[in-house]
Amino acid sequence: MTATAPRANTTAAAVRRTGARRGRGAPYAFLAPAAVLFALFFALPIGYAIWLSLHKVEVKGLGLGKGARSEVWAGPANYTDALTDPELLDGALRVLGYGAIVVPTMLGLALLFALMLDAERVRLASVTRLAIFLPYAVPGVIAALLWGFLYLPDVSPFFYLLDALGLPQPDLLDGGPLFLSLSNIAVWGGTGFNMIVIYTSLRSIPAEVYEAARLDGCSQLQIALRVKIPMVAPSLVLTFFFSIIATLQVFAEPTTLKPLTNSVSTTWSPLMKVYQDAFGNGDLHAAAATAVIIAVVTLVLSFGFLRAAGSRDQQGDPR
Amino acid sequence: MTSVTARTSAPAAGTTPGAAQAPPPTAGRPPLRRRIALLPTAALLLGAAYCLLPVAWVVVAATKSGRELFSTFTFLPGTGFTRNIADLHAYRDGIYWRWMGNSAFYAGFGALLSTAVSAVSGYALALYRFPGREAVFKVLLAGVLMPPVILAVPQYLLLAKADLTDSYLSVLLPLLLSPYGVYLARIYAAAAVPADVVEAARMDGAGEWRVFTRIGVPMMVPGLVTIFLFQFVAVWNNFLLPYIMLGDDEKFPMTLGLYTLLAQGSNTPALYTLVITGALLALLPLIALFLFIQRFWSLDLLSGAVKS
Numbered sequence: 001m002t003a004t005a006p007r008a009n010t011t012a013a014a015v016r017r018t019g020a021r022r023g024r025g026a027p028y029a030f031l032a033p034a035a036v037l038f039a040l041f042f043a044l045p046i047g048y049a050i051w052l053s054l055h056k057v058e059v060k061g062l063g064l065g066k067g068a069r070s071e072v073w074a075g076p077a078n079y080t081d082a083l084t085d086p087e088l089l090d091g092a093l094r095v096l097g098y099g100a101i102v103v104p105t106m107l108g109l110a111l112l113f114a115l116m117l118d119a120e121r122v123r124l125a126s127v128t129r130l131a132i133f134l135p136y137a138v139p140g141v142i143a144a145l146l147w148g149f150l151y152l153p154d155v156s157p158f159f160y161l162l163d164a165l166g167l168p169q170p171d172l173l174d175g176g177p178l179f180l181s182l183s184n185i186a187v188w189g190g191t192g193f194n195m196i197v198i199y200t201s202l203r204s205i206p207a208e209v210y211e212a213a214r215l216d217g218c219s220q221l222q223i224a225l226r227v228k229i230p231m232v233a234p235s236l237v238l239t240f241f242f243s244i245i246a247t248l249q250v251f252a253e254p255t256t257l258k259p260l261t262n263s264v265s266t267t268w269s270p271l272m273k274v275y276q277d278a279f280g281n282g283d284l285h286a287a288a289a290t291a292v293i294i295a296v297v298t299l300v301l302s303f304g305f306l307r308a309a310g311s312r313d314q315q316g317d318p319r
Numbered sequence: 320m321t322s323v324t325a326r327t328s329a330p331a332a333g334t335t336p337g338a339a340q341a342p343p344p345t346a347g348r349p350p351l352r353r354r355i356a357l358l359p360t361a362a363l364l365l366g367a368a369y370c371l372l373p374v375a376w377v378v379v380a381a382t383k384s385g386r387e388l389f390s391t392f393t394f395l396p397g398t399g400f401t402r403n404i405a406d407l408h409a410y411r412d413g414i415y416w417r418w419m420g421n422s423a424f425y426a427g428f429g430a431l432l433s434t435a436v437s438a439v440s441g442y443a444l445a446l447y448r449f450p451g452r453e454a455v456f457k458v459l460l461a462g463v464l465m466p467p468v469i470l471a472v473p474q475y476l477l478l479a480k481a482d483l484t485d486s487y488l489s490v491l492l493p494l495l496l497s498p499y500g501v502y503l504a505r506i507y508a509a510a511a512v513p514a515d516v517v518e519a520a521r522m523d524g525a526g527e528w529r530v531f532t533r534i535g536v537p538m539m540v541p542g543l544v545t546i547f548l549f550q551f552v553a554v555w556n557n558f559l560l561p562y563i564m565l566g567d568d569e570k571f572p573m574t575l576g577l578y579t580l581l582a583q584g585s586n587t588p589a590l591y592t593l594v595i596t597g598a599l600l601a602l603l604p605l606i607a608l609f610l611f612i613q614r615f616w617s618l619d620l621l622s623g624a625v626k627s
Contacts, residue, residue, distance in 0.1 A: 026528070033436050042462055045473035049470075132366045141558050255558075
């Protein structure tokens with residue numbers, strides 16, 4: 001063993017060197033499928049959307065025959081049209097209100113449940129974890145459909161209860177309650193997923209950290225507030241982030257509730273307006289402009305948020 | 320709240336130092352283990368009840384005939400379950416099962432391919448240092464943030480130019496690259512595949528691809544199962560893409576099929592019972608999948624891998 005060791009070391013070093021040289025192209029080869037897919041289904045469509053948003057259809061004569069309709073440069077016209085469109089503004093405001101209810105409620109519950117799952121001597125943790133996570137597996141359409149029926153006075157147990165107690169019965173599919181109803185669907189569907197993300201990061205905290213905190217005389221509550229929450233802050237940032245994005249993109253739920261109520265218009269959320277412009281009104285250029293605006297707003301918000309979170313992390317970092 | 324937490328945790332705080340001093344830790348411990356943390360357990364049970372409520376409702380509602388649905392108490396089981404199933408089966412020559420099969424195909428096949436792409440990309444991002452790595456990661460992040468609609472509308476138009484809209488491929492192809500899946504794979508790979516093990520395999524003369532398939536993939540399996548599950552659910556739940564891409568209801572996934580049923584139901588309420596029964600049957604495969612996958616669920620494995 002001792003005799004061969006030096007030789008083995010040198011060959012190992014040699015192999016490592018050739019391995020490194022040989023492996024230099026490997027990461028690029030590994031990333032090739034993702035790169036091709038990205039180019040075809042992300043970069044190209046985005047480029048095309050931007051191109052569309054800067055053009056418009058010009059109709060010559062009666063618009064009949066070949067070449068009568070051509071796409072010409074429109075400059076920022078589609079954007080000014082979209083930005084001054086009251087429907088888009090209303091949709092954006094509705095989604096903001098909706099997000100202001102959904103995101104804090106959902107993440108608050110997710111964090112609470114994650115901490116409870118991680119607490120000591122909790123019973124039924126795996127069963128309840130699965131139950132709370134379950135709605136994540138329910139498609140938004142089906143979730144909206146189930147809750148939609150539960151909002152109907154003839155079907156819902158809530159109305160049965162209210163009726164039995166002699167309380168007034170609100171219309172859950174109109175006006176202010178509609179926001180709460182839609183928010184509830186999102187909270188119901190999203191809490192479990194976010195709980196799992198936070199819980200995963202809780203579980204990856206080394207046990208020694210708790211031991212240390214306990215030796216310092218921290219109670220469970222103090223450990224949760226002063227150790228656990230700060231240590232899972234990155235995953236809270238992550239979940240916040242994804243929740244905002246998901247909220248801005250709300251589409252399936254209001255679309256599904258539409259058949260059940262007249263209060264959800266075809267342009268209830270900005271994305272629904274994009275769909276309506278593109279396929280309802282056939283105005284692809286206006287749809288593209290609106291879509292680009294939504295994307296830009298999303299990206300600016302996200303990167304701004306990430307930067308703010310990142311700089312705060314760096315300030316906290318002793319280095 | 321504070322009082323309960325303080326009560327249950329006070330003895331723990333008292334005994335742990337004793338347990339930390341190694342010799343006989345068993346003396347005072349077993350009774351404490353059996354004590355239940357009431358408040359967290361109660362909170363979790365409430366959460367579980369809230370999450371199961373609509374599921375419980377749909378189970379009961381699916382047993383009701385069309386008349387019972389609007390007339391009897393919500394949680395009173397009805398008498399029409401077999402009739403509802405038969406009606407659903409007969410509706411448009413059993414198109415419901417076709418939707419179910421389509422969903423399984425889109426989700427199963429799509430998730431499998433997408434997991435493979437995520438695995439190889441995430442592995443590359445986690446275990447190699449190469450020029451452009453940060454750029455790739457930033458682009459990936461931008462991809463995660465990109466609203467699907469800004470993608471879906473031009474994707475539709477571009478696929479229309481390639482004459483691919485209203486086909487299975489039109490729903491499958493755009494979903495193959497999941498930036499979020501790659502992101503997760505990167506995290507799992509960084510946590511579960513130790514760089515020194517990879518280095519050791521290289522020293523033994525294994526090529527990069529071989530290192531990935533023989534060392535990387537087996538170590539990443541728990542994470543990959545999770546990514547597969549996430550992708551499966553994402554595709555199964557997807558509504559926007561098939562809504563935009565498909566016109567022929569023979570190719571519809573479950574979500575879109577049920578949506579069209581519900582939309583028609585506003586004119587013909589008889590369809591409501593079909594929608595409800597259909598929703599219940601659509602939930603069953605995923606619930607089964609979740610229960611089945613529980614044992615492969617990587618959370619505990621993941622945290623174990625992080626600790627070791």
